Amino acid sequence: CFQGLTKSQNRANMSDIVPPEVRPKPAVPAKPPNGGSTLLGYIGIDTIIEQMRKKTMKTGFDFNIMVVGPSGLGKSTLVNTLFKSQVSRKSAGWSRDEKIPKTVEIKSVSHVIEEGGVKMKLTVVDTPGFGDQINNDNCWEPISKYINEQFEKFLKEEVNITRKKRIPDTRVHCCLYFIPPTGHSLRQLDVEFMKRLSHSVNIIPVIAKSDTMTVEERQEFKQRVRKELEMNGIEFYPQKEFDDDIEDKSDNDKIRRMHLQEMMPFAVVGSDKEYQVNGKRVLGRKTPWGIIEVENPNHCEFAQLRDFLIRSHLQDLKEVTHNIHYETYRAKRLNDNGGLHPITSNDTQKIYDFHP
Amino acid sequence: MDAIMLQEKLVERLLCPRVRTARQKCNVEKQYVGFATLPNQVHRKSVKKGFDFTLMVAGESGMGKSTLVNSLFLTDLYKDRKLLNAEERINQTVEIIKHTVDIEEKGVKLKLTIVDTPGFGDAVNNNECWKPITDYIDQQFEQYFRDESGLNRKNIQDNRVHCCLYFIPPFGHGLRPVDVEFMKALHEKVNIIPLIAKADCLTPNEIKKLKDRIREEIDKFGIKVYQFPECDSDEDEEFKQLDRELKECTPFAVIGSNTVVEARGQRVRGRLYPWGIVEVENQSHCDFVKLRNMLIRSHMHDLKDVTCDVHYENYRAQCIQEMTSKLAQDNRMESPIPILPLSTPDADTEKLIKMKDEELKRMQEMLNKMQQQMHDKDQ
Numbered sequence: 001c002f003q004g005l006t007k008s009q010n011r012a013n014m015s016d017i018v019p020p021e022v023r024p025k026p027a028v029p030a031k032p033p034n035g036g037s038t039l040l041g042y043i044g045i046d047t048i049i050e051q052m053r054k055k056t057m058k059t060g061f062d063f064n065i066m067v068v069g070p071s072g073l074g075k076s077t078l079v080n081t082l083f084k085s086q087v088s089r090k091s092a093g094w095s096r097d098e099k100i101p102k103t104v105e106i107k108s109v110s111h112v113i114e115e116g117g118v119k120m121k122l123t124v125v126d127t128p129g130f131g132d133q134i135n136n137d138n139c140w141e142p143i144s145k146y147i148n149e150q151f152e153k154f155l156k157e158e159v160n161i162t163r164k165k166r167i168p169d170t171r172v173h174c175c176l177y178f179i180p181p182t183g184h185s186l187r188q189l190d191v192e193f194m195k196r197l198s199h200s201v202n203i204i205p206v207i208a209k210s211d212t213m214t215v216e217e218r219q220e221f222k223q224r225v226r227k228e229l230e231m232n233g234i235e236f237y238p239q240k241e242f243d244d245d246i247e248d249k250s251d252n253d254k255i256r257r258m259h260l261q262e263m264m265p266f267a268v269v270g271s272d273k274e275y276q277v278n279g280k281r282v283l284g285r286k287t288p289w290g291i292i293e294v295e296n297p298n299h300c301e302f303a304q305l306r307d308f309l310i311r312s313h314l315q316d317l318k319e320v321t322h323n324i325h326y327e328t329y330r331a332k333r334l335n336d337n338g339g340l341h342p343i344t345s346n347d348t349q350k351i352y353d354f355h356p
Numbered sequence: 357m358d359a360i361m362l363q364e365k366l367v368e369r370l371l372c373p374r375v376r377t378a379r380q381k382c383n384v385e386k387q388y389v390g391f392a393t394l395p396n397q398v399h400r401k402s403v404k405k406g407f408d409f410t411l412m413v414a415g416e417s418g419m420g421k422s423t424l425v426n427s428l429f430l431t432d433l434y435k436d437r438k439l440l441n442a443e444e445r446i447n448q449t450v451e452i453i454k455h456t457v458d459i460e461e462k463g464v465k466l467k468l469t470i471v472d473t474p475g476f477g478d479a480v481n482n483n484e485c486w487k488p489i490t491d492y493i494d495q496q497f498e499q500y501f502r503d504e505s506g507l508n509r510k511n512i513q514d515n516r517v518h519c520c521l522y523f524i525p526p527f528g529h530g531l532r533p534v535d536v537e538f539m540k541a542l543h544e545k546v547n548i549i550p551l552i553a554k555a556d557c558l559t560p561n562e563i564k565k566l567k568d569r570i571r572e573e574i575d576k577f578g579i580k581v582y583q584f585p586e587c588d589s590d591e592d593e594e595f596k597q598l599d600r601e602l603k604e605c606t607p608f609a610v611i612g613s614n615t616v617v618e619a620r621g622q623r624v625r626g627r628l629y630p631w632g633i634v635e636v637e638n639q640s641h642c643d644f645v646k647l648r649n650m651l652i653r654s655h656m657h658d659l660k661d662v663t664c665d666v667h668y669e670n671y672r673a674q675c676i677q678e679m680t681s682k683l684a685q686d687n688r689m690e691s692p693i694p695i696l697p698l699s700t701p702d703a704d705t706e707k708l709i710k711m712k713d714e715e716l717k718r719m720q721e722m723l724n725k726m727q728q729q730m731h732d733k734d735q
Contacts, residue, residue, distance in 0.1 A: 070527070070528070071528060071529060072525075072527040072528035072529050073527050074527075132532060132533070133533055134481075134482045134483055134485075134533050134534045134537060135480075135481045135482065135483045136480045136481065136482075137480055137481045180418070180525070180527055181418075181557075182416070182417060182418020182419070183418050184417055184418040187478060188478065188479055188480050189480050192480060208527070209527055209557050211556075211557050211629070212526075212554050212556065212557035214627055214628055214629055215629075215630060285559055286559055287556070287559050287560070287631075287632070288560060288640050288641055289556075289629075289631075289632035289633055289634050289635075289641060290629065290631035290632025290633075291631060292629075292631045293631070296630075298630050299630050299631055
């Protein structure tokens, strides 16, 4: 129902900048589709999506993902596989002089990756040393501190009198927690960590190196893990409680979420090596008894994790972090403080005197 | 296949003595005393008596220890086991659980005891989680020491741990701090054989790298794992080759399985994955066969010998030394009395020797008293 008046013209101009798939509809006056009888003419409100899209492409957006788990579970390999680039430095084992860090360190590395004209500043926060010691008491504290520090940074910027146009967002949007595939159940350390952090960050539990388990073992393990998470009141992403807050979430989304929850935690295998299988080059692991294809849904759930994390819920993760976790932190800080006064950029010391 | 046959030959060699053949009999019958049949007699007697072997398995839960034990001895020792979930495990300390099973094969009886250590390494704070294990091993030594020094030594029960299989997780990059500490606490009390558990999650390259790394770290930290005895120089080349291969393969990367699957037209123990079938007894898949052969078919006796001759003797010497030093303190001697007498006897030394004699007499009395007490307790 569009008049193809300037369509061809538009196409010629647009193709230089924008790849074919994201080419916008031409902005011409058109009869509104069935329904909008109150509009006497075409206003052009629907082009706002287009404007937003263009703007996002120009500014790009950032995404911060944290990986937590004992060393050797394939965290860096998985992140590299997820984003199809070497964004995480693989620790090929501790070198002769390097020892496992005595306390949990927080190492964050940022990369800008681009796809389809969209730029993403991806920050991967690694936590070497988690769960590696003999005594792992409170090894979650440095991680909790880091997350709160990022919230604090954002809060400070927000509360400033002269605010930056776009506040740099270093808050952790998603935390992938790696569960070792013992086949029995969650370990005490897993429960402790997730209990304490599920209220400040979106936790996505992942079963690492799942090529250790056969399909039946995997199903049983997942069931047991889910039961334990439920028993301990651990809400991992996507959280049930946040569904009711947002009124315009349709029932479809609810059903989708429930379906997802049945599949989680995802049992994944990561790899950065390619092999030839049936004439195709696939990412996989070659063993004497067969090749494990990372992206084959019959072999492992990597493809589902990737689709879930990147293709459908990336923006939602950011929103939940901003609207829920950050707001919780902010409310708590304001309550403790008895009201936060907007401060100039010179006067930053005041905030630090109050410990959340 | 060849490797297995060679290993069978090796076993025969160990069990059967080198008996003179009939051909030589006529020539040397006059000089033939006949004690060359001694090994045969020992063999027959021990077969009648039966053997016992105590094996300890240690490692975090979920490493496949029970599955491996079942696969090694073709039994189902853990039928009624209930797995605990994370919450139930919070207050659990490391326990020691013994399972005993009698196995008989071709007339030879084996009383196998498996010592399990559930709870090891499972807590958040695992400081000294090996203490219950070292205490248990010491207890067995102590009990044997008392029995040995006792009056009635005919039916001593040997509960000493002959071998400890330690399961290293394949997920790490080598030995973790808890692995190092555990092995250092136990390497002078028991024969430790480190294993890489659940090796089917590693590619052959990764296995090789991990093995090299673990061997390196074992050297670096000075951990004394069980060493295979050197083969004699008169053994033939193929035996030596086997022995070399065995040594280069440590630590063994093992897989266990309780299920039987169909592979290449045969029913074998294995694990069925969507991408292939892992066979436990296939040498190109894992080192299970090597471990089994080493543990049961060739080195079981050596493990027991090393336990008796080295670990137990160390314990015993230490024990006696402590006792004598305690006695020395009690008698308030001015100079520390040497355990061994001095080589050149003079007046002073003779006095020392006399005091030493009295001390020994006192120690003997103490031992007798202990024995008596034990005897009374048993009644």
